[in-house]
Amino acid sequence: xxxxxxxxxxxxxxxxxxxxxxxxxxxxxxxxxxxxxxxxxxxxxxxxxxxxxxxxxxxxxxxxxxxxxxxxxxxxxxxxxxxxxxxxxxxxxxxxxxxxxxxxxxxxxxxxxxxxxxxxxxxxxxxxxxxxxxxxxxxxxxxxxxxxxxxxxxxxxxxxxxxxxxxxxxxxxxxxxxxxxxxxxxx
Amino acid sequence: xxxxxxxxxxxxxxxxxxxxxxxxxxxxxxxxxxxxxxxxxxxxxxxxxxxxxxxxxxxxxxxxxxxxxxxxxxxxxxxxxxxxxxxxxxxxxxxxxxxxxxxxxxxxxxxxxxxxxxxxxxxxxxxxxxxxxxxxxxxxxxxxxxxxxxxxxxxxxxxxxxxxxxxxxxxxxxxxxxxxxxxxxxx
DNA sequence: CTGCATTTAGTATCTGGTACTAATATTAAT
DNA sequence: ATTAATATTAGTACCAGATACTAAATGCAG
Numbered sequence: 001x002x003x004x005x006x007x008x009x010x011x012x013x014x015x016x017x018x019x020x021x022x023x024x025x026x027x028x029x030x031x032x033x034x035x036x037x038x039x040x041x042x043x044x045x046x047x048x049x050x051x052x053x054x055x056x057x058x059x060x061x062x063x064x065x066x067x068x069x070x071x072x073x074x075x076x077x078x079x080x081x082x083x084x085x086x087x088x089x090x091x092x093x094x095x096x097x098x099x100x101x102x103x104x105x106x107x108x109x110x111x112x113x114x115x116x117x118x119x120x121x122x123x124x125x126x127x128x129x130x131x132x133x134x135x136x137x138x139x140x141x142x143x144x145x146x147x148x149x150x151x152x153x154x155x156x157x158x159x160x161x162x163x164x165x166x167x168x169x170x171x172x173x174x175x176x177x178x179x180x181x182x183x184x185x186x187x
Numbered sequence: 188x189x190x191x192x193x194x195x196x197x198x199x200x201x202x203x204x205x206x207x208x209x210x211x212x213x214x215x216x217x218x219x220x221x222x223x224x225x226x227x228x229x230x231x232x233x234x235x236x237x238x239x240x241x242x243x244x245x246x247x248x249x250x251x252x253x254x255x256x257x258x259x260x261x262x263x264x265x266x267x268x269x270x271x272x273x274x275x276x277x278x279x280x281x282x283x284x285x286x287x288x289x290x291x292x293x294x295x296x297x298x299x300x301x302x303x304x305x306x307x308x309x310x311x312x313x314x315x316x317x318x319x320x321x322x323x324x325x326x327x328x329x330x331x332x333x334x335x336x337x338x339x340x341x342x343x344x345x346x347x348x349x350x351x352x353x354x355x356x357x358x359x360x361x362x363x364x365x366x367x368x369x370x371x372x373x374x
Numbered sequence: 375c376t377g378c379a380t381t382t383a384g385t386a387t388c389t390g391g392t393a394c395t396a397a398t399a400t401t402a403a404t
Numbered sequence: 405a406t407t408a409a410t411a412t413t414a415g416t417a418c419c420a421g422a423t424a425c426t427a428a429a430t431g432c433a434g
Contacts, residue, residue: 008380024249026421037382042423052422054241054389061248062211110301117297195411213390224413229392239391241420 011036012044023056077114078150080122086154089123091115093148100144107142112176116166119152120180124162139174146170155179198223199231210243264301265337267309273341276310278302280335287331294329299363303353306339307367311349326361333357342366 011034018033019025027045031038045052051059078093099111142148148168155163168176193201198221205220206212214232218225232239238246265280286298329335335355342350348368355363 024245028421039382039384040380043381046423054244054421057241057248058211058244061244108304110297110304113300113304114297117295117300215390226414227412230412233392241390 008044012048015041015044016048016050019050019056023060024053026053077111077118078148080119083122086124088154089119089152091119091122091150091152093150095142095144095146095148097144105144107144107146109138112138112142112148112168113178115148115150116152116168116176116178117180119150120164120166120182123152123154123164124182137177139176142170142175148175150176193221195231199235202228202231203235203237206237206243210247211240213240264298264305265335267306270309273311275341276306276339278306278309278337278339280337282329282331282333282335284331292331294331294333296325299325299329299335299355300365302335302337303339303355303363303365304367306337307351307353307369310339310341310351311369324364326363329357329362333362335362337363 015030015034018030025033027038027041030041034041044050050056078091080089080091082088082090093111093115095107095111097105100107148170150166150168152164152166155165157163162180162182164180164182166176166178166180167174202217202221205217212220214225214228217228221228231237237243265278267276267278269275269277280298280302282294282298284292287294335357337353337355339351339353342352344350351367351369353363353365353367354361
């Protein structure tokens with residue numbers, strides 16, 4: 001049951017791999033690659049229930065289309081629910097497994113940090129502020145599903161420097177606190 | 188030059204919008220929506236140089252396919268160039284405008300933080316570690332294009348807790364330092 | 375040599391189009 | 405109202421990349 005080197009089984013598993021790596025290949029290109037006829041590729045796809053090129057492309061597009069949306073929605077990480085420019089702000093971040101470590105379900109610190117930082121920036125005015133120094137403490141781990149409520153308060157300003165405290169709570173408990181020193185550039 | 192309500196111009200700008208929002212619509216569906224013939228839709232697309240459905244889907248897919256790849260490639264943010272598990276590690280992150288504020292070209296703190304954090308985790312072993320506490324200082328701003336070299340060192344371990352220092356330099360100058368306290372879960 | 379799996383070939387058909395030609399509104403201006 | 409320009413619709417031929425189906429050719433193993 002062997003031919004010029006590769007059996008049907010080998011070809012099929014290799015086909016799966018090939019298509020997984022590059023879903024943009026036509027049957028014709030695949031046929032050429034495997035040195036078989038187009039019909040053979042089609043039979044293989046049928047047996048492995050791999051959809052046709054157009055379906056594959058559509059799947060990739062659909063998958064990531066929704067992903068991009070959710071990323072765009074997070075220009076400011078978390079939802080800004082209150083804002084007094086130059087004074088204070090509140091944002092809420094609904095965490096989920098996408099933000100957490102797979103095995104432990106613990107939300108990655110960078111997301112918590114990003115929420116705090118983006119809120120701190122929003123309070124001053126995102127477009128022209130920059131983080132100078134931050135002093136941060138994670139008080140306790142956050143688990144996927146927790147709703148994070150971040151409060152930012154401008155402590156004081158000195159010239160073009162802003163000192164902003166951000167506290168984040170999940171279920172009443174404080175999980176994060178940090179001081180952000182922001183420098184404004186627009187005179 | 189007006190018909191049952193909508194002029195050509197209105198229809199076309201509305202068409203642009205419609206397709207931008209949902210690139211997965213066929214000419215037929217669009218024709219039905221606008222109550223015109225399929226040919227009219229095709230003329231409109233021609234005038235507005237909107238590609239056909241399959242091209243649109245392909246574009247979405249391709250765009251996000253590469254995006255997903257680069258995100259996957261950044262599971263560890265920055266490139267790991269040296270690693271002694273449980274002891275130390277070095278990663279390099281080439282920054283660009285995508286990581287920076289548009290107007291000021293200053294790299295957002297969260298990316299620097301993410302590099303440091305992911306390196307700290309990598310040194311211990313990503314799969315089972317978690318950030319407990321971090322104490323961070325941004326020493327000076329980083330500009331898009333700067334190459335960030337992060338060094339991590341495990342200072343000491345106590346039980347399942349690891350104390351890791353991370354320093355990041357850009358052009359010899361230290362731009363970041365932080366202490367990460369990691370807790371390992373796998374006994 | 376026989377028999378079954380595998381591979382190849384070929385035809386009809388489908389979708390969602392392009393490219394092109396031509397006819398038919400619609401409407402503004404004279 | 406008539407005419408000219410604009411907009412819309414209709415219809416045909418064709419294409420890519422397939423599916424679905426039938427049939428023939430080629431292993432290759434027992």
